[in-house]
Amino acid sequence: MSNDQMNNDQLQEDLTEVLRVRREKLTKLQDMGRDPFKVSRYDRTSNSTEIKGNFEEFEGKIVKIAGRIMSKRIQGKAGFIDIQDQNGRIQCYVRLDRIGEEEYSIFSTYDIGDIIGVEGEVFKTKKEEISVKANEVVLLSKSLQVLPEKYHGLKDQDLRYRQRYVDLIVNPEVKDAFLTRTKALKALRSYLDERGFLEVETPILNTIAGGANARPFVTHHNTLDIPMYMRIANELYLKRLIVGGFDKVYEMGRMFRNEGMSIKHNPEYTAIELYQAYADYTDMMEITENVIAHMAEAATGSMKINYQGTEIDFTPPWRRMTMEECVKEYTGVDFSTINTDEEALAIAKEKGIEITPGMRRGEVINAFFEEFGEDKLIQPTFITHHPVEVSPLAKRNVEDPRKTDRFEAFANKWELANAFSELNDPIDQKGRFMDQLRKKELGDDEACDMDEDFINALEVGLPPTGGLGIGIDRVMMLLTNSPSIRDVILFPTMKPIENNQNKIEE
Known part of the structure; x- marks a missing residue:
């Protein structure tokens, strides 16, 4: 021994x-x-x-x-x-x-x-x-x-997440991170409330997995004898409220996506979505940069934060560039001169982009951005005008219908927010849902389902609307200088311990 x-x-x-x-x-x-x-x-x-x-x-x-x-x-x-x-x-x-x-x-x-x-x-x-x-x-x-500190302290990261109650006792800086989170969330709510937004609640259990491209968690309702889905987004319900006559609504709560786990991903996470009637994606840009800067200042005392040794400045206005401009800047490929699916697929193959079944020009542009552009976006940046093929709920751009009036906000290479001028044309929306079903048939298990009731709501009439979603946990990682999303979630998803052994260890 x-x-x-x-x-x-x-x-x-x-x-x-x-x-x-x-x-x-x-x-x-x-x-x-x-x-x-x-x-x-x-x-x-x-x-x-x-x-x-x-x-x-x-x-x-x-x-x-x-x-x-x-x-x-x-x-x-x-x-x-x-x-x-x-x-x-x-x-x-x-x-x-x-x-x-x-x-x-x-x-x-x-x-x-x-x-x-x-x-x-x-x-x-x-x-x-x-x-x-x-x-x-x-x-x-x-x-x-x-208590672990009687011996060598609670240093095992996995054990700290599992036994957060002990972690909070022996590592005071952990409690400080969650107090900072609370300050930031109060500032976020206050910012929206003061501007006339109404906080609402929508269903977490859905009969259709919609509102985003993601793989859902599936459960079963015994009484109705039907499958149900944990929500992957609350978008379609919130837009129904705009149809019903509310001009400004938001909901902050848990979303559930049955996908991979990493330092940036937890299957159960917190997001906020908000919708404003008679507004567009440019209004959502203004809200995004101002509300995140407001959260940073309320929680840390400054709009400039230090994250893992890098200063990130959230002071508005943030940089703006289209997806095609970003791809051109970092790869030299100019998609404004590439107009067919065949040309796009050829350049994708040349640059080593993975080709998926049924892939089209817009999806190639998005793949180029994800491969060559995202990791260059350290300071807060808005990437705008995503292709229609990857934006099933966004309004088309009037000048170039192949693009949408959409943006994603990035900082520290991460997507923090997603927003667009909401598609309110029920005929176009139904066509987009049909396209999503086509992708699902080709094996894309993240594609949206058809939502006939949402189509009916659009037929009743959705005014011009801007919508925004912010990933709260990633913002909190930045504001608390936390290296993992698990550091800003009190009880992150963990694999069960074998034999249910869950005692305090050294």
């Missing part, structure tokens, strides 16, 4: 012994009639940040605080503990002669991880540390596990 294996075995044996001792402590407390799990509530008067940030007001006053023991130093008849609440940490000073011999004896058995309530006087120690001198200490919950 190797030394490493012997050390691991000893560590596991020590950990098992610690867990056994903690349960014995709980049993003794219960036998004494001091079962912490029977405590229903604790009336706090203050938190750590309030006390430390306003010491002059709190000095000498009696407060009641509560939190988790994160460190403990007992020296004979007195001891110091650090307790952590939602806002931060504060030191507590506990003396035998203040709380009594019996209570001090019980306090001495408390473990790191236990949740306690402390009532006492705010003061400063000789080392000028703001603290609470305890008059009473109450155990509110017994921790039967061992």
Whole structure:
């Protein structure tokens, strides 16, 4: 047996012994009639940040605080503990002669991880540390596990995502990222609310997988005995509301796409879509650059952020270029002179672009952009006028009907937003859906389904409308300087652990 294996075995044996001792402590407390799990509530008067940030007001006053023991130093008849609440940490000073011999004896058995309530006087120690001198200490919950930092800290990234509750306790910067996320989302909602947008809710379970090109999650409704789909987008329902007479609507919520997982992709993610009657894609551009800049400033204090060593400036206005201009700039291929599918496929083959069944000129242009253009877009940039073939819900450009009045917003090489002047011609829309069905027959499992009721809604009449979708999680990655989308989702999708082993590990 190797030394490493012997050390691991000893560590596991020590950990098992610690867990056994903690349960014995709980049993003794219960036998004494001091079962912490029977405590229903604790009336706090203050938190750590309030006390430390306003010491002059709190000095000498009696407060009641509560939190988790994160460190403990007992020296004979007195001891110091650090307790952590939602806002931060504060030191507590506990003396035998203040709380009594019996209570001090019980306090001495408390473990790191236990949740306690402390009532006492705010003061400063000789080392000028703001603290609470305890008059009473109450155990509110017994921790039967061992916090990872007792050994080597919670460093395993996979375990951190699985046990986010532990991650939040021992890695304070994780909590900071989610507080930043909350600030940014409040700013986003405030920006839209102040401009007359109405927040609404639409179905998550759909009978048709529509509104985007993506592979859906499929489930089954037992009573109706029909397949149903977790929504891949909420677009078609929101546009129905514009038909119904709402001029400005938005919805922020979870979308579900049964696709790959990566640092930029989680099957369940947060997006916002908004629609404005009598507006077009240029209005959506203005909203996009302004609202993301507003979110950045509200969350970080600046429209300029540093992401993994690169400064990204969200200050409006952002750069604008058409997809064909982007392809020409980075490949030298000028699709304004390439007018047939045959010519496009020939140049695609020459440049090593993968050819798929039924591929046409517009799809070749998009493939060129994805292959050669996306990874050049570091600073915020709008890519406009996508081909009709890859834009089944966007209005055609009047000057060149092969293109659409659409844009995607990019930063740090990532797509952050997608928007367009909404297609409101029901005849054209039905033809686009038919084209999607053709792609599905050729094996494209991300192609849209036909939505006859949506066609009917368009026939009732959709006014000229601009629509926008923003991928919230990717924006949050940038604003929190997080390398993975899992860092900005509290509970990201994870593969189950074999044998359901989900205990705290070192």
